[in-house]
Amino acid sequence: MAMTTRKPDWLRAKLPSGKGYGAVRKMVDENKLHTVCQSAQCPNLGECWSRGTATLMILGNVCTRSCNFCAIQTGRPTELDLGEPARVAEAVAKMGLRHCVITSVTRDELEDGGASVWAATIRAIRHRNPNTAIEVLTPDFRGRVKDLDTVLEANPDIFNHNIETVERLQKPVRVQARYDRTMLILEHAAKKGFVTKSGLMLGLGEKKEEIANTLQDLRKIETKILTLGQYLQPTSRHLPVDRWVTPEEFQAWKDYALSIGFEIVESGPLVRSSYHAEEQSASFTGLNDVAI
Numbered sequence: 412m413a414m415t416t417r418k419p420d421w422l423r424a425k426l427p428s429g430k431g432y433g434a435v436r437k438m439v440d441e442n443k444l445h446t447v448c449q450s451a452q453c454p455n456l457g458e459c460w461s462r463g464t465a466t467l468m469i470l471g472n473v474c475t476r477s478c479n480f481c482a483i484q485t486g487r488p489t490e491l492d493l494g495e496p497a498r499v500a501e502a503v504a505k506m507g508l509r510h511c512v513i514t515s516v517t518r519d520e521l522e523d524g525g526a527s528v529w530a531a532t533i534r535a536i537r538h539r540n541p542n543t544a545i546e547v548l549t550p551d552f553r554g555r556v557k558d559l560d561t562v563l564e565a566n567p568d569i570f571n572h573n574i575e576t577v578e579r580l581q582k583p584v585r586v587q588a589r590y591d592r593t594m595l596i597l598e599h600a601a602k603k604g605f606v607t608k609s610g611l612m613l614g615l616g617e618k619k620e621e622i623a624n625t626l627q628d629l630r631k632i633e634t635k636i637l638t639l640g641q642y643l644q645p646t647s648r649h650l651p652v653d654r655w656v657t658p659e660e661f662q663a664w665k666d667y668a669l670s671i672g673f674e675i676v677e678s679g680p681l682v683r684s685s686y687h688a689e690e691q692s693a694s695f696t697g698l699n700d701v702a703i
Contacts, residue, residue, distance in 0.1 A: 419655050422641065422680050466512040466548075466685045467499050469532055470525045474516035476587045480575070480612065482645035483516060491521070496532040500539035511536060512571075512685040514548035519587075524552040526561035533565035544568040546608075548684055554592045556599055563603055569636070569695065570600040571608040573684060574629065577621035584615060584650065598632035606695050610638035610684050613661075616653040626668050635674045635695075639664055640682035656680065 471492065477485045503511045513532060518525040529549065536545055546569040552558040563570070574597075575581075578590040593609070601607045609629055613622070629637065639661060644652050658680060665678035 418643075421658050422643075422655070466514055467502060468514050468516065469495055469499060470515040470518050470528055472516060475519040476517045476585075478575075478585050478588070479650045480584055480615070480642060480645075482649070487520065488516075488518060491525075491528070493528070493531075496528065496535040499532050500535035503536050503540050503543060508540070508543055510544040510546065511540075512546045512548060514684075515550060517550040519553065523558045523561065524550060524555065526552060526558035529562045530565040533562070533567055537566075546571060546685070548572070549596075551588060551592050551596050554589075554595055559596060559599060563600060563605060568606065569608055570597075570605045571610075571636075571684060572596050572600075573610045574625060575610070575612060576615050577611075577617040577625050579621060580615055580617060594628060594632055597629070597634055601633040606636065607632075607634045608636035608638070608684075609634050610640070610682075612640055612642035613656045613664075614642040614652050614654050615650060622664065623667065626664075626673075627671060630672045637668050637673045637676045637678075638682050638684055639668075639676070639678040641680040 471488050471490070472484060473486045473488045474481075474483045475485070475487065499513065513529075513536075515525060515529065529547065533545055533547065536543060545567045547562065547567040548571040549559075549562060551572065572593060574590065574593050575588075576584045581588065581590045597607050597609060611622070611625060626637070641656050642650075642652060644650065661678040661680065661682075665676045668676045668678070
């Protein structure tokens, strides 16, 4: 891979500021919560927190997997916080969200991969915030359908699981994950009637025909929502950036994805899984934007 470290002008992100940012930070700290915004070094933290939104991360902040693109800490988690679902539900209420996004680290050391905590969190949010749409961005539970069903039976509004990259690059990028397993997870949720969503990072060395093939595979299993964003190297220990994808190419991929049947596509250099998620949700749930 030919690495370049100088970011182009179109990758400038909004700096954290304003009343909304301060309120979200205080809420996260006071409720002892984790956010993927912080743990994964999301470039949109400033924009989203300033708007009063955040993607809450359950099951701690230590992941049992070692993906070579991700900034989240890798190791062996030491505890399971069973009080977390109630605190997450309270945080969603304090932020006044009409749409919330919940994600988690992968907990392969747990017998159910944390599925029971996932389900408890969804139910707690639903009980405390009955008018809030819930989007979940889950791990793959090692392909165990019974654990996936534990999550789905709690009835989230949108089910998201990211394919991350093309099939050829799965092993060097995701290490312990698999292309076919991700497709199985998404297909299972779609067949059960859930709105499904997935996303890819571009700039890892994938070829254009591989991107097209991946999008076609996602559509074959009825994935409705797609996110495409630029891969950014978190540290020198992670995979280097192969190329900077231009805004024009992102627009071309959006046009292509819509042409093959995706209903909603977010495509741009700074797009991440939960970028503008509340606006996407309104198309399927009828709910309006977040109330701040």
